[in-house]
Amino acid sequence: MSLQRIFLAGNPNSGKSTLFNALTGLHHKTANFPGVTVESLQTEIELRSTGKVVLVDLPGTYSLYPQSQDEWVACQALVQAASEGIPTVVVVVVDASNLNRSLLLIHQIQELGLSMQVVLNKCDRVANPGLKGVVQWFENEMKIKALVCDARKGQGLNEVSKAFGQRLAEARSGAVSTVPGPWAASWNEVFGQGLETQNLGNEVIRAQHSAETVERYRRINQSLKTCPLHETKAKAALPNGPDRLLLHPVGGILVFVAVMALMFQALFAWASYPMDFIENMMLWAGENLRQFLEPRYPAMSHLVTKGLMPGIGGVLVFVPQIFLLFLFLVLLEESGYMARVSYLMDRNLKRIGLNGKSIVPMLGGFACAVPAIAATRNIVSWKERLSTIMILPLMSCSARLPVYALLIQFAVPEGYILGIFSLQGLTMMGLYLMGVVAAVLSALVMKFWIREKGPSYFMLEIPAYQWPVSRNLWQVPLRYCLSFVQGAGKVIVVVSLLLWFLASFGPDHKMSETLTGQATPPVLEKSYAGVLGKALEPVIMPLGFDWKIGIALVTSFAAREVFVGTMATIYGLEGDPNQDGTQLRLKERMQKDTVGGSKEPLFNRATVWSLLVFYAFALQCMSTVAATKQETRSWKWPLIQLLYLSALAYLASLAVYQWSL
Amino acid sequence: MPQRQGSLDQAPTGVPLTIVRLDESDLSLKLMEMGCLPGEKLEILHRASGGDPLAIKVMEYVLGLRAREAAAVWVSWGDTPLRNLWNSQEP
Structure with a gap:
């Protein structure tokens, strides 16, 4: 070419x-x-x-x-x-x-x-x-x-x-x-x-x-000397103007925390309206498709409405949150604030073996670790860059958002503090903070553990403040949403189809009979997926997870957000708890599930907290593993990353579950 | 005011400085490319808590750098009038 x-x-x-x-x-x-x-x-x-x-x-x-x-x-x-x-x-x-x-x-x-x-x-x-x-x-x-x-x-x-x-x-x-x-x-x-x-x-x-x-x-x-240079209009903002506050050792940090708080509040509270809308649209579309397909092609109807649709819905539903997150990041970057945050944070980040420039990939990690890992390239020191890459998956990425959003509803009641801060929104922020704290501690360990030499420096142009260009404010987030839907969408469709297959057929069932409608699909427990989940149960039982969550853990290694799709598929296949045939929302179905026949709800507080902590720490993302391999040019670092994060997730979940029982 | 010299990390804030020389290192090369050349004027605009990092104005823009990096730059001050150096700083 x-x-x-x-x-x-x-x-x-x-x-x-x-x-x-x-x-x-x-x-x-x-x-x-x-x-x-x-x-x-x-x-x-x-x-x-x-x-x-x-x-x-x-x-x-x-x-x-x-x-x-x-x-x-x-x-x-x-x-x-x-x-x-x-x-x-x-x-x-x-x-x-x-x-x-x-x-x-x-x-x-x-x-x-x-x-x-x-x-x-x-x-x-x-x-x-x-x-x-x-x-x-x-x-x-x-x-x-x-x-x-x-x-x-x-x-x-x-x-x-x-x-x-x-x-x-x-x-x-x-x-x-x-x-x-x-x-x-x-x-x-x-x-x-x-x-x-x-x-x-x-x-x-x-x-x-x-x-x-x-x-x-x-x-x-x-x-x-011969060039008619023109006087610059824009004054360097330092040391006066907004920088008096924004670069203040205390005030600057407070403003930064407030900006972050606003961002997470937006992600949880504001995004819920378009998210509800998308979820309802998907339910409506699924129901109509079912009514159309079921009398004509029963097997295909089962595949589409129980396998494919919930999976696709699970992806689409958090597009608004990704959009908002990227909107915030573009705003911070384009206005010139991000460079100031790097400047402000360099001293502290240096102490934990990172660099002021690490802050940009770290905030980007809230969106997605994959581009964030590539964004570490402007960190000159290899050691600081490597440390940044290693801790990046602990920044809760947007793929965890739907998992958090779904699960928090079971752990925290709706309600407001001081009339404006939603309890669930604050919990969400707490989970993000927990990831950040774990990232800081991991960075400290890396600082003493990674033995790589090379100069460390921080040199960054601090641009004058400017209004972000309105075109970039919608174009960049939209572009990312599109590439997310395409990228994650493919994975999720494949995984949902695979899952549908595993959950619809079992070792005791003849596939041809089920497909032609001669036999009813097996109950989930007896399907291939059930067998797989059951095999995993002894390992994850101490964390409070049953075999159904086990299935979700396996499928969501492809990508975390598959958890929601998996839950939707599993509970979609479990049959409708509502006898009148109307579709229930995923949350309602999950609420009705109980632990092995008892009255105790499966998604009780201890299990949900344990699951939340697990998802906050675990590296369940093939793309991140691939990106780390790409940037470090070896299998050593992605494997270390995978191992340490898995161990961290397992131990933390274990502690949380056993403590809250 | 008598002329004084020192490394940039020790120099006073808000005073016009002139670069005398740079240490020989990779770091200085980067600084030179960013416009910190011998003879060039600069000014420290801001110091973060603990004096590190610091923000300097050089060649019409603001550069943030660590104190250790600033130590590679040797500057003089006090030998030039305080005003008239920065056309963009004048109202």
């Missing part, structure tokens, strides 16, 4: 991703993560002049000498592009209020011999947003085509795509003027060493790098 490519490069916070989002809308191959470009996010776009091109959003970098994993991704793509023979245009997105620093990267990229375009972004930050003189200066002094665009407002996008076409035409015809630089050879040396960023401290390269940086900045300052 030799499509033409356009790389978006630039410093972090230059507005690259906003431009990417503005140009592409919802068509993405990979899921993005709020605010952070974790992979080279790419998509195909259609240009009027040249047809299809691949637009790639590279991670932000300050120079072509990478220091962290994500910078490496960007630099490698750029340096290799020169020799790959695919028509490639590099678009450098520049924060117009900080031209000086961006010029270092531009200077370096210029020597790669690629067709290049500068986009001056954030022009609302400078006194003269037209930047006419600056565009002229780029053409005359730097010999680079430049244009002005406001990605946040979506202004100048047409000019940007038009320029893409022109630069691509140049790239294809080979009419690219290369500025030969004395340093380009050293990059090949750097990149020839392989992907170990830790090896960059080579003495020769370091000396050369240092001399190069000084010389480049000297040239930049020299040429900038």
Whole structure:
């Protein structure tokens, strides 16, 4: 596939991703993560002049000498592009209020011999947003085509795509003027060493790098003398303004806790309305489908309404919560608050062997550990990065939300404290906090246990505050919801079908008879699933779990949220407790279940708390295991992660159940 | 005011500073790329509790860094007038 490519490069916070989002809308191959470009996010776009091109959003970098994993991704793509023979245009997105620093990267990229375009972004930050003189200066002094665009407002996008076409035409015809630089050879040396960023401290390269940086900045300052620089409007927010409070040692932490509290309150209280709506819709659809299918195709009706529908419903129902969670994360990141939280927390995180930058993946872990694990790439120290990855699954991800939401109803009564804080919402927050505390303690253990060397530092640009772009506020969460429904949806459909099969047939039943309606399906206890659950029962009995929960534990290793789907399928198959034929909600069905024939409800307090704790700690997620393997490039760390989290979950559940009995 | 020199982590807050030199290390390379070059002006805007990390203003933007990293930068202060250095800081 030799499509033409356009790389978006630039410093972090230059507005690259906003431009990417503005140009592409919802068509993405990979899921993005709020605010952070974790992979080279790419998509195909259609240009009027040249047809299809691949637009790639590279991670932000300050120079072509990478220091962290994500910078490496960007630099490698750029340096290799020169020799790959695919028509490639590099678009450098520049924060117009900080031209000086961006010029270092531009200077370096210029020597790669690629067709290049500068986009001056954030022009609302400078006194003269037209930047006419600056565009002229780029053409005359730097010999680079430049244009002005406001990605946040979506202004100048047409000019940007038009320029893409022109630069691509140049790239294809080979009419690219290369500025030969004395340093380009050293990059090949750097990149020839392989992907170990830790090896960059080579003495020769370091000396050369240092001399190069000084010389480049000297040239930049020299040429900038003729550039009509514009005064920056935006004042650095520090040390005045909101930062007086937000970076205060006590006040800052209080504000952060309050923001988190608001987030979880929203997840539990506000999301319940759309969730109820979706659940009712699924019930209604299921009932109608059953009425239509049952007289015609009884076997298929059983499969669809008892197997497939509950599984799909279980996924769809927590889309609103995922949306809200991502909305919050985008808000925090885009406003510039997240960088301040990193800054504020660095000292404390350093003490437990993490980094201020760990806070972004950790908050992201509340959404999903998989992109969060990839988001650790900007942590320079391997040890800090590894520790962050290891503890990330303890941050309660959105897949646990439906499990928590379903189970909390059995453990905590409805009601409010002070009229506004819902008891169940507070319990939810408590579970998240419990995960965080466990994460902190695990990090402390890792700090003394992991023996990996390498420099540790924290250097982070603190951007000026800004209003988030409204487009990003719905586009990024929506994109993630879509990819979640597709990704998790596939797993859940497969697992629900498998489960339906296991639960509908048993060793004593002939499948053909059941399918043709000659024999009734076996009671759950006698089915394959029942046999499996029963086999597991001795191990999980001390935690207060019966064989039905055992089935759910097995199926939810694929993904935690399968728990709800499994419960729905199991209780869907168990037959309707309501004799009049109306469908009961899952919660009501679970409430009616009792422990082995006695009057004691199965989902009593002790069992539910034990189950909640188990789900808070256990690593029941194949994707996380795969992501950890991917990022650590070995099976060692994912296996350690799986083992320690399983042990933690089992022991904690055991303690909780035995104590609350 | 007499000219004084010291490492950046020991320098006073809210006073214009000039970079004299940087230690030789990977860390300094990163700092240089971020705009902390000899001769460049900077100012400490904020120190977190315990003086670590700190936020400096350099090349028109705010950079957060740890005190240990700041120690790699040697700065001087007191030899330049307090005003007129930061065009963006003027009202």
